[in-house]
Amino acid sequence: MKISGAQLVIKLLERQGITQIAGLPGGAALPLYDALPGSNIKHVLTRHEQGAGFIAEGMARVSGKAAVCFASSGPGATNLVTAIADAHLDSIPVIAITGQVPSSMLGTDAFQEIDTFGLMAPITKHNWLVRSAEELLEVIPAAFRIATSGRPGPVAIDIPKDVQNQIIEIDEFPAPGEAMPLPQPTLAQLKEMEAMIAKAERPMLMVGAGVIQSNSSEALVALAEKLNIPAVSTFLGLSVFPHGHELHLGMLGMHGSKGNNIALEECDLLIGAGVRFDDRATGKISEFCPQAAVLHIEIDRSEIGKLKTPTLAVHADVGACIKALLTNCEPQQRIEWVSRIKWLNENHGIPLPTKQDLSNPYSLIKTVAEIVGDNTNVHTDVGQHQMWTAQVYPFVRDRQWSSSGGLGTMGYGLPAAIGAALADPERMALCISGDGSIMMNIQEIDTAVEHNLNVKVVVINNSRLGLVRQQQALFYQENFAAVNNKRTADFALMAQAMGANGFDLGKATDPLAMLTEALNTPGPVLINVPISEDEMVFPMVPPGAANKDLIEERKA
Amino acid sequence: MSDFSQCAILELKVNNHPGVMSHVCGLFARRAFNVEGILCMPMQDKKHSKIWLLVGEDQRLDQITQQTLKLEDVLEISQHSASHPVFAQMMEFVE
Ligand SMILES: Cc1ncc(C[n+]2csc(CCOP(=O)(O)OP(=O)(O)O)c2C)c(N)n1
Numbered sequence: 001m002k003i004s005g006a007q008l009v010i011k012l013l014e015r016q017g018i019t020q021i022a023g024l025p026g027g028a029a030l031p032l033y034d035a036l037p038g039s040n041i042k043h044v045l046t047r048h049e050q051g052a053g054f055i056a057e058g059m060a061r062v063s064g065k066a067a068v069c070f071a072s073s074g075p076g077a078t079n080l081v082t083a084i085a086d087a088h089l090d091s092i093p094v095i096a097i098t099g100q101v102p103s104s105m106l107g108t109d110a111f112q113e114i115d116t117f118g119l120m121a122p123i124t125k126h127n128w129l130v131r132s133a134e135e136l137l138e139v140i141p142a143a144f145r146i147a148t149s150g151r152p153g154p155v156a157i158d159i160p161k162d163v164q165n166q167i168i169e170i171d172e173f174p175a176p177g178e179a180m181p182l183p184q185p186t187l188a189q190l191k192e193m194e195a196m197i198a199k200a201e202r203p204m205l206m207v208g209a210g211v212i213q214s215n216s217s218e219a220l221v222a223l224a225e226k227l228n229i230p231a232v233s234t235f236l237g238l239s240v241f242p243h244g245h246e247l248h249l250g251m252l253g254m255h256g257s258k259g260n261n262i263a264l265e266e267c268d269l270l271i272g273a274g275v276r277f278d279d280r281a282t283g284k285i286s287e288f289c290p291q292a293a294v295l296h297i298e299i300d301r302s303e304i305g306k307l308k309t310p311t312l313a314v315h316a317d318v319g320a321c322i323k324a325l326l327t328n329c330e331p332q333q334r335i336e337w338v339s340r341i342k343w344l345n346e347n348h349g350i351p352l353p354t355k356q357d358l359s360n361p362y363s364l365i366k367t368v369a370e371i372v373g374d375n376t377n378v379h380t381d382v383g384q385h386q387m388w389t390a391q392v393y394p395f396v397r398d399r400q401w402s403s404s405g406g407l408g409t410m411g412y413g414l415p416a417a418i419g420a421a422l423a424d425p426e427r428m429a430l431c432i433s434g435d436g437s438i439m440m441n442i443q444e445i446d447t448a449v450e451h452n453l454n455v456k457v458v459v460i461n462n463s464r465l466g467l468v469r470q471q472q473a474l475f476y477q478e479n480f481a482a483v484n485n486k487r488t489a490d491f492a493l494m495a496q497a498m499g500a501n502g503f504d505l506g507k508a509t510d511p512l513a514m515l516t517e518a519l520n521t522p523g524p525v526l527i528n529v530p531i532s533e534d535e536m537v538f539p540m541v542p543p544g545a546a547n548k549d550l551i552e553e554r555k556a
Numbered sequence: 557m558s559d560f561s562q563c564a565i566l567e568l569k570v571n572n573h574p575g576v577m578s579h580v581c582g583l584f585a586r587r588a589f590n591v592e593g594i595l596c597m598p599m600q601d602k603k604h605s606k607i608w609l610l611v612g613e614d615q616r617l618d619q620i621t622q623q624t625l626k627l628e629d630v631l632e633i634s635q636h637s638a639s640h641p642v643f644a645q646m647m648e649f650v651e
Pocket of ligand 1: 382383384385408409435436438460462464466467
């Protein structure tokens, strides 16, 4: 059959099971867009390409499957860069497909020509500048294989316009690309792990996103219960343990609870499962878990020994290891250690207000969670609101939590929530944002309205770039520079201007009633909630300090 | 003759694709790992190339090797001591 490069791309994406693509067209992507109508793929037009990148991330995080975004050359491609970098640092399988100027014009500084290959190389697992339509037969399946194999991550495909237009003759389509089989633990490794765990008196699991990736969240919790091993979660590992589990001490690191930190000081074995020992989690790494032997189970060989030298390293699928340990290990009690953890949780958890007060961020987040219930996927932007959410949101299942961890990208929340609403339409997509972050991609409310998506945005509005202000308050003698949004826009009105419902709790006589009504209003809704700028995220470990040197609260 | 005694030599077998050199060199640059010398030639089969890198021998060498192995087009890496003649012979052309 005869087929153009652009038609081939669309056909191969269909064959990969892609049903929705977020993007924004332009000159160099016109043939791709010409091939879209009539396909089985629904295109979601965003208002900015960064939104398209984050929508793809949101879809991938909630579904665990690779997701695709489209952009044109030049500014289209550069606008995608932040989202692809975000996916790279959080290991999310996103496939970015960009149009490029015709091959004959490459290297001539043509209109909207930019070195997309060069820009994408450092922020992808692999990327291509496609030289002919035939190459697409290999590149598209390879893109899916690479994005989803081992430790997942983004890939980028740059396709010159003439390659999109080139007609080739093919007999059949190549097989869709699939994830490669994962390295398995050896029997000897399993025996060593079992012995190490059996011998430990005060073991501690450090649960990372690798556990979610390897579809072993339930097995991990079961293992913890069977062997009575308490656990801490990395920022991205949150939602593996259901909220309130008595063995779980919540998120570790910069904004972890004091109890969590004490437990890590005391543990004699740290089991890092699908983690990369990020500095926000470990604090000053030389003082992290000073008494502990370290067992590191990780799919990415280059993470082993990168920052923390393990006592035992197992380069294998975390899921396979956990499931084998769950089957093989004898139950253990560890009565003292478990009761110590319980005591630490009760006495040194995140201190919550005792009565409901919607101007207190913890109380607000808890109340929102109660109103929306468990059938909700939770997103945030970046800042204090993100950390408050990470500290207290009552997650009940994995993949319920979606937030920008490694890159910490303001502007992630709303488009990612749109992605989740598209990929998991049975559930509400909640986005908890701040007055700073929401402005980075607020235009995507218009996209949510176009598709009438079940997206609810709660803007926790302190009229400040709160987390930056917090650092200036604590470490820069309150020299508040450039953190004041005092004249914030009327976000409820902005939402209304784009056709969404907008609510402002600052104008409510009964804030709880308004919040309840807003969260129960169908379609896209934005709710502005004023809070005091003096609310802080505690505990906090000063950047660069050891976790044990956390600041518990602000001295007056 | 320059002194390579503090150096190691990495021999990479890579796919002979456009872009491979930039993936490899970019990786070393962004991970702040100095490359003192570089040599790249297609192999007999034309499908693969050999890249030789003269690098500082420090404790991060294993880490950078592992990162390099993750590159899709890098198929094999072996490490040689500085006494390997490849760069010593190259010196003729730069001195
Ligand atoms: C794109 C981007 N620019 C800058 C930063 C640095 N930064 C981190 S938190 C923050 C303030 C966020 O303010 P807001 O969204 O209002 O949230 P709050 O901390 O007040 O809850 C800034 C500027 C960032 N993380 N991302």
